[in-house]
Amino acid sequence: MTEAIINGLGGLTVGFQMLAVDWRNGIxxxxxxxxxxxxxxxxxxPLLLVPIGFGCxxxxxxxxxxxxxxxxxxxxxxxxxxxxxxxxxxxxGIGAMTDFGPVLAQPSTFLLGAAGQFGIFLTxxxxxxxxxxxxxxxxxxxxxxxxxxxxxxVTSKFAxxxxxxxxxxxxxxxxxxxxxxxxxxRLLTTKKERMTVMKPIAKPVSKTTKMLFPLVITILGGxxxxxxxxxxxxxxxxxxxxxxxxxxxxxxxSENEIANVVTLFLGLCIGATxxxxxFIKAQTxxxxxxxxxxxxxxxxxxxxxxxxxxxxxxxKVNPLIGAAGISAFPMAARVAQREGAKWNKKSYLLMHxxxxxxGGQVGSVIAAAVMLSVLAGMGIIR
Amino acid sequence: xxxxxxxITMLVCGMGGTILTLWIMSLVMGLLxxxxxxxxxxxxx
Numbered sequence: 001m002t003e004a005i006i007n008g009l010g011g012l013t014v015g016f017q018m019l020a021v022d023w024r025n026g027i028x029x030x031x032x033x034x035x036x037x038x039x040x041x042x043x044x045x046p047l048l049l050v051p052i053g054f055g056c057x058x059x060x061x062x063x064x065x066x067x068x069x070x071x072x073x074x075x076x077x078x079x080x081x082x083x084x085x086x087x088x089x090x091x092x093g094i095g096a097m098t099d100f101g102p103v104l105a106q107p108s109t110f111l112l113g114a115a116g117q118f119g120i121f122l123t124x125x126x127x128x129x130x131x132x133x134x135x136x137x138x139x140x141x142x143x144x145x146x147x148x149x150x151x152x153x154v155t156s157k158f159a160x161x162x163x164x165x166x167x168x169x170x171x172x173x174x175x176x177x178x179x180x181x182x183x184x185x186r187l188l189t190t191k192k193e194r195m196t197v198m199k200p201i202a203k204p205v206s207k208t209t210k211m212l213f214p215l216v217i218t219i220l221g222g223x224x225x226x227x228x229x230x231x232x233x234x235x236x237x238x239x240x241x242x243x244x245x246x247x248x249x250x251x252x253x254s255e256n257e258i259a260n261v262v263t264l265f266l267g268l269c270i271g272a273t274x275x276x277x278x279f280i281k282a283q284t285x286x287x288x289x290x291x292x293x294x295x296x297x298x299x300x301x302x303x304x305x306x307x308x309x310x311x312x313x314x315x316k317v318n319p320l321i322g323a324a325g326i327s328a329f330p331m332a333a334r335v336a337q338r339e340g341a342k343w344n345k346k347s348y349l350l351m352h353x354x355x356x357x358x359g360g361q362v363g364s365v366i367a368a369a370v371m372l373s374v375l376a377g378m379g380i381i382r
Numbered sequence: 383x384x385x386x387x388x389x390i391t392m393l394v395c396g397m398g399g400t401i402l403t404l405w406i407m408s409l410v411m412g413l414l415x416x417x418x419x420x421x422x423x424x425x426x427x
Contacts, residue, residue, distance in 0.1 A: 104415060110408035114401045121393045128385040138392075204420040212414050217407060224403050363404055370399035374392060378383065 018062030024276030025060040031279075032056035032271070035168075044175040047260075048148070048267045052168065055271020066272060073272040076265050081156050081163070086266045087149035088234045093259030094149070094361075095238025096251045098329060100213055102355035103362070104205045108309070109321075109352070113359025115305030116325030117367035119144030119298035123290050130286060134380065135159055138371065140287055143170045144294030145364035146177070147327035152266070153231060154368055158381070164273035165284045169291030177328045180292075181299050181335050185323050188303045193310065195344040196318035201351050207243070214240040221366055227376050228369015235365055299323045302356070317352075324353040327364035333357040 019026055035053030039046035055073065058066050066073040080086035103109050124141030132140060139159035142151045143166055151170040155163050173180065186194070214236035222229045241251045273279075306322025320340050324332040336353035375381045 104411055107408035107412040107415070110404040110411075111401070114404040117400050118397060121397045124392055124396075125389045128389045134383075134385065134388050137389075203415070205415065206418045206420040208418040209411070209414050212418070213411060216410055216414065220407060220410065221403065224406075225399070359404070362407070363400065366403050366407075367396070367400040370403060371392065371396050374395045374399060377395075378388075378391065380383075380388075 015062045024280045028060040028276040051267025052271040055268040056274040059272040077269045087153040089262045090149045091234035092238040095235035096254040103358035109355035110359040112325035112356035113363030116302040116360045118301035119294040123294035143291035147364040165287040167270040210243040225369035225373040227372035321353045324356040325360040
């Protein structure tokens with residue numbers, strides 16, 4: 001009987017023993033706390049960082065079986081990440097929340113949204129140069145889309161073992177856009193350029209155009225890059241529901257209930273991929289560094305495109321709006337507005353920057369779609 | 383396929399394809415904006 005009691009007590013201490021055996025779990029529990037701190041106290045993407053941080057803690061508790069074959073997070077992971085369903089459902093919500101009016105009022109700002117995707121491809125090259133396998137490099141490059149769901153969609157498809165690192169990088173850097181972008185914007189522009197006052201957008205956009213936009217983009221984008229149709233189709237479905245105005249219940253459900261539930265599950269699943277033994281590697285640090293480079297390169301290329309547009313329009317464009325050509329919506333637009341107003345109190349760039357930002361939202365999805373179709377064309381994926 | 387060929391192909395086709403697609407989209411949306419301009423609201427008599 002004594003032996004049975006000792007064995008029973010042993011069962012209660014085995015977790016502590018395992019924690020001592022593999023120190024990486026302990027480190028990851030601390031990482032989980034850091035993510036929770038950033039989300040709760042610093043308000044950095046709390047909707048994601050809180051479930052990610054908690055998922056990270058859950059999975060790193062020794063002998064935790066939340067990600068074992070019948071673990072509850074494994075069930076959610078298999079249902080929503082392996083099937084790529086969660087990022088797509090999030091996209092319906094994003095489409096339902098986004099007003100593409102500013103980019104439709106000034107369609108040329110689509111080009112700023114295109115320039116803001118350069119970071120994806122340049123970072124892909126860097127990742128290849130550092131020796132990452134080709135599909136891993138694609139998943140790392142996609143951090144440059146500055147778009148969490150797109151990064152998760154692509155990574156879960158081609159490099160699921162990198163999902164934790166790529167997702168954390170994508171969401172962390174997105175929330176750091178207000179800190180990362182301004183120094184680059186100042187470095188690449190002259191004072192005269194930053195002080196440029198842009199004329200207000202006077203052209204209103206008709207309801208018909210707003211409703212045709214998601215349909216045209218889906219068909220056109222789908223024909224050019226069919227592999228990315230799930231990404232493009234879901235965001236545009238959400239937007240069509242919003243603009244049609246006849247399915248307000250579905251629109252509200254997409255942007256609230258569905259998006260909230262999926263965000264919770266998505267965060268938990270991402271956190272649960274951050275197991276110490278798989279996450280604590282030099283590779284993870286390199287991915288985080290490459291993600292940083294990707295977002296900086298996006299900003300650089302966006303501002304440079306803004307400068308090109310300034311030359312092409314005879315000085316009418318303030319190149320600062322180019323930095324908003326990324327997918328972090330509407331944060332990047334606000335950064336451009338704030339930076340412009342800092343140099344010229346009469347400068348009101350918000351609507352122009354919103355156009356570039358909405359263009360960046362479409363641009364990131366198009367870039368991922370094009371990337372997938374090019375990979376399929378090369379025979380690397382099916 | 384070696385990494386250099388892969389990387390350059392992705393850069394050229396991927397970025398080129400993205401710019402081209404968005405440029406076409408901007409043209410189409412510009413055209414739609416002209417075909418369906420916002421009509422001023424009619425004032426009630």
